Amino acid sequence: MESVKIMICEKCQVELVPMETTFRYLERSFRHPVPRCPCCGQVYIPEELARGQIRKVEAALEEK
């Protein structure tokens, strides 16, 4: 099995961990856990998330 690589914040040189993050789109905001740097708060949105779940939520909000 391929080993899962760890994402590192280059500024703080620490590993990212899932943490609640606020997102905002079309006047609506909500919170969802995504990988973040515990030191500086830098966020990481993996491509699969952007093209998958995020795209779905965006499409749903565009209908409302």
Place this chain on the structure above:
Amino acid sequence: MVELLKNFRNCLQKEAPFCGSACPFDFDILSFMGKVKRGSLDGAYKIYRNAVGFPAIVSALCQEPCSLVCPGSEVDAPIQLRRLEEGVVAGAVKKEATDYNLPGKKKRIAIIGGGFSGLGCALRLSAKKYQVEIFEAREKLGGRVNELLPEELVEAELDQQFLHEECIRHFKRRIDRAEELDGMGFDAVYAATGMGGEDFGLLSPPEPGRDPFCGWKNGAGWFAGGGLLGKDPVAALAGGLWAGTVIDNFLKTGNLLYPSGKKASRICLDPAKKEFEPAVMPGNGICYDREEIMEEAARCILCQCDFCRTHCDLLDYTNKWPLRIRDEVQATILPGTAEVKATPAKRLMSTCNLCGLCKEVCPEEIDLGGLILEGRRSMHQQKKVPWVFHDYWLRDMDFTNSDEAAIWGYPQEGKDYQHKRRVFFPGCQLGASEPGLVEEGYRLVRAIDGGAGIFSYCCGAPAQWSGDVEKHRKVLDEIQRIWELLGRPELIMACPTCIRQFQASIPEIPVTSLYQFIASHKDILSSRSFQPDGVVDLKNSAAEYSLFDPCASRGDGKMQDSVREILRELDVDAKAEKDQEEWSKCCGYGGQPGIADPEYARFVAQKRIRELDGTILCYCINCRDSFREEGREARHILELTRGKEILPSPLAGPTEGRENRKTLRRRLALQLDNQAEKIEETGKEKMEEKAAGLKLIFPEDLKERMRKERILEKDVEGVIRYCEKSGRKLCLEGDTAHTGYREAGYMTYWVTYEKISEKEYLVCNVYSHRMKIELEEVWNGVRQDHDL
């Protein structure tokens, strides 16, 4: 908006077909036919029984008034509806009457006459659980029908249909005077005494403003119908069923109303649809079997006004009728948010191509596209349109009209300004997609006496399509100002949409299509017979060419004819469909639905491609690009006037589109007398800017994906600059590539890249999202400076 909505009242979608309006019954023939076509005889029987009450009687006696109005009779024979009904009655298995589970009602109705008119009325009212009493002068029910059909058939049908209904039957009870029913407590009376029977004064002319054949007698409502009104047995039965509905309404509301019901069909039928197979004859000479029923039903063309459904791609894609879309648009634009009301048409409104075909094909000229555009305006005003639907094109328009791309002026030659009568207006997308074609168009326009100026600008269509009235007005005002500055010349336009926009919004500016201009100065094409590479002789080659008239050319016969003349002059033989010329359709680009519903834009483009053979010749660059995007060879007509074949360049993405326009502007400026110095200066600035820029290397497949996702290289550069400057970037453990993001406008872009040197980067991946990441101002007690 109010005016637009008014016209929807005339929509013929729900108008009964010809046969349905000739039929004395309230019979949904379209649904009946639908079931029969599918072979669902039980379902068809149910519809038929609900309409006629006594299927076995009606299918045997009906005189088929429908056959006189069926369009099939104009071609071959009318649809054999009575035979179909007979076949359904014989072939259906589940024929038991429905047992309606309703509470009994206290209201009482007397029916005078037990013929089929009275029986029809009794059936309707007893099914609604009223207390019904029939007064029949003779010893049995059925009246005149007993003389036309075998007694056992009539009795069996009566037993079957009244299986679950109770009604009191008085035999040998002749009622000659209304007073005979006094004191019996009836709330309503139906007089169906048959031809020449007692009318109880109900046939006398009504008082002004009152409906005929009804009146008040001793506190009860009296109604007359059936043979008493001179109807044949089948029409009399239909009248009785209708009287049942009328009396039900009377008992519910107390209003003595007796509308006559049927009206002639206003339906409008596409003549092209009137194609009928020969009528099917029953193999046994008497009655259809199941296969014959289905075969005969298949002949029916299901008459319905459906011009809009046939022609409009949006209605086809959504499988909706205009009335439904009207309701959805109205619901969506009502003030209030999605939390308190439905917003069913939010995406749909931004999906329409706004090509106007719906209004043109509609016999009542209902303007669905106009309603949708008004809807977009209302949504914009309420700030409820998702920005993403139109933002990309509005930014593109702003770029076209910025100092970086817009240009206008006259060439250096002919300083006497005689040539100030004519200016070439190429439109925004021709320069973005194929700048060489703008130069080709300008070359042709300048070739005629006195030359011509150039005015490269966007016509404002994206602003109009976005529903932003104010932004649209601003663009139009600016166009008007520049046009005045240019000495109010005639504009020669390459883009059919620009022409349509100008004619509708700034009619004082005289415009002519480039194609009409070329066709009326054919000399400029002489000795230019188009020979691609000198190898393929288009005229004699097996290659097929189809001409595509864009939606904006619809109704502009001069432009369409001119294009055909040009092709003749160039010796190019292209197939042109009469239908596409008259009802020119959109390629999918119009109204810019590509982001609101990319699937729809593709659906339209693919539909057009299926309708056309070989290489598609276009005279709107957006059509050409839409077809090429779907993998079909397509050429702009200006690619042919060059006289030699130049292979089409790959489809331009957003970055190339901008670069092309910038370069085009510089090239054109060098030819203009008032711009050269200015351009030289900005050119220097640009060179400096370019020197300061980063060199980005993109793998080909990533470049193609960015083109499809409309991502600018400029925005990618912005992300890398930000990440490198701020240090806010991520990497996978042990990997040399960095990942980071930055917002540009409303969008958030993510880039994975590798640094080659300070100025050179290899871009490995790019993706984006519309959602904004809201970073905390304070994190871990430290104030953060994100400066995204």
